[in-house]
């Protein structure tokens with residue numbers, strides 16, 4: 044999209060904030076370029092969100108940093124490909140801020156997360172319950188404060204989290220169904236609490252955080268290689284996406300340009316990750332509704348691509364192929380030629396499968412009209428990736444805030460508006476096809492040269508912010524360095540964090556047995572959310 | 575419908591067959607041979623059916639992807655008598671991934687308690703084996719063996735489908 048429009052939106056936003064009487068300072072030059080940074084007084088924090096909402100900015104995330112006497116807080120907004128970071132600072136001893144939740148539904152859980160991890164209180168937050176914290180640490184302890192020991196303070200077994208106050212319903216025909224954390228399949232843990240009448244879901248409440256493993260805390264003190272490895276394990280199925288975002292943030296902090304060949308190889312990895320995950324999810328969706336044929340066919344194609352990853356790049360999931368400064372594995376020319384052929388073959392197979400799926404009414408019977416997320420709700424939440432795109436939200440970082448090598452490629456973004464399981468299935472199918480096209484143009488235009496730049500130690504306090512389009516949608520990363528090339532702060536934001544609340548809404552009115560297919564049509568990462 | 579059957583026949587059986595070693599790619603051949611040995615043990619010791627309950631106790635979900643893969647059409651681990659069950663009460667073996675997050679610690683312990691004797695535990699992946707990239711922290715108990723008794727660890731990040739099957743074989747071979 045035209046970059047001018049994003050900048051215009053930014054200037055218009057600045058004017059509106061000024062009109063609303065909010066004194067602010069635009070930090071120039073921005074330490075987090077290309078994102079803009081606007082400094083605000085803590086008292087204006089909530090009002091700024093209201094202005095942003097009125098101006099249709101999307102709310103994308105919030106993080107804090109313990110800077111000794113002060114806690115700094117940054118909230119990320121986006122409009123037309125322009126990223127703006129609202130920045131404020133509060134007193135560490137009594138950190139209080141107005142909440143963004145009144146303007147943005149998406150802020151609800153991330154603010155509760157900050158309350159648990161930093162002791163930052165959002166004074167008018169509608170839901171003061173804890174979120175990230177179960178029982179691994181006490182309610183007066185805040186793990187992301189610098190004085191909190193990485194080893195924690197608890198000895199002995201961690202007690203179960205049994206007193207979380209779920210919403211209750213009363214009445215003779217309403218009943219509760221607790222599900223998880225250990226689910227009945229090969230799947231990540233989390234808890235779902237249903238309120239149902241007969242088979243109909245009246246209410247769903249998610250309780251996540253079971254796989255919280257302290258990623259932000261254990262990132263501190265790592266070197267760039269160590270952070271890239273950790274980022275590649277924020278969510279194993281998005282190892283390329285998270286490693287790329289973290290490396291891009293570190294490279295921006297250290298002002299390192301990666302070679303053009305490295306950028307293209309990263310994109311090849313990222314598009315292969317997209318293809319493989321989409322194939323897997325198409326397979327799994329068929330399986331969810333008992334269509335074994337689709338499960339085996341898409342699963343077969345996926346396995347072929349995993350094996351190619353192993354053969355050409357040395358790892359089936361492509362873990363640790365992206366390193367600070369570039370990539371760890373080159374693509375040999377014979378492998379590039381083979382990849383061209385397998386792309387053609389996959390496309391042919393997809394054509395054939397599409398005709399078969401299309402003719403199979405039992406599949407559409409289960410998918411159509413199930414789990415509808417309306418375009419209004421998707422926009423209000425800022426839903427990302429194929430979840431957003433199935434409900435009319437077309438944002439794609441590769442097209443709207445392009446980074447190398449996508450800035451020289453045409454990225455097609457399929458969009459649907461129905462918002463049901465069927466839409467999410469077909470959008471993924473179309474994204475898969477678009478990824479194959481991208482792979483072909485990446486292969487044709489693969490620049491020659493180095494695959495990694497030499498790393499140069501960034502100055503103390505250097506910071507970087509990056510957004511990339513993972514296969515689930517926009518992945519964000521913020522990095523600050525301390526001295527000696529060590530990480531002081533790492534904040535990753537998986538698109539699942541944004542999309543999880545959508546599931547609570549889209550499942551309403553569906554029958555309980557359709558929950559699995561609704562849930563997996565969204566396919567949030569538990570690990571990426573819980574960190 | 576005709577097209578569907580056409581595709582099935584055209585695809586044929588891709589599940590990798592027993593071949594003489596070395597004729598094609600090493601991994602698939604090895605996978606089958608390992609599987610055949612495993613089946614003999616499963617037939618003998620578990621009356622032809624070995625039930626596994628997989629528990630993600632804090633993984634990044636990478637290990638889950640490869641555990642899923644051993645069920646795909648290529649590996650089809652069920653043909654060796656190995657299947658994944660929904661309840662620990664039906665399981666012979668718990669396959670546990672991840673560093674055990676402290677928030678999953680009690681759930682893992684209860685899952686283990688719910689599994690009837692005799693039972694065995696396999697810790698999957700570098701994280702399950704030793705804590706991996708996450709180690710021990712305020713949020714993580716590290717290795718699975720820090721929480722429940724472990725009979726075998728299968729390292730790898732994540733372990734390949736072949737490594738998973740070899741691990742199963744190693745464990746069953748000891749029984």
Ligand code: SF4
Pocket residue numbers: 276279632633634635636637671672673698699700701702706707730731732733
């Ligand atoms: S071993 Fe590797 S793939 Fe498995 S959970 Fe740990 S980091 Fe993820």
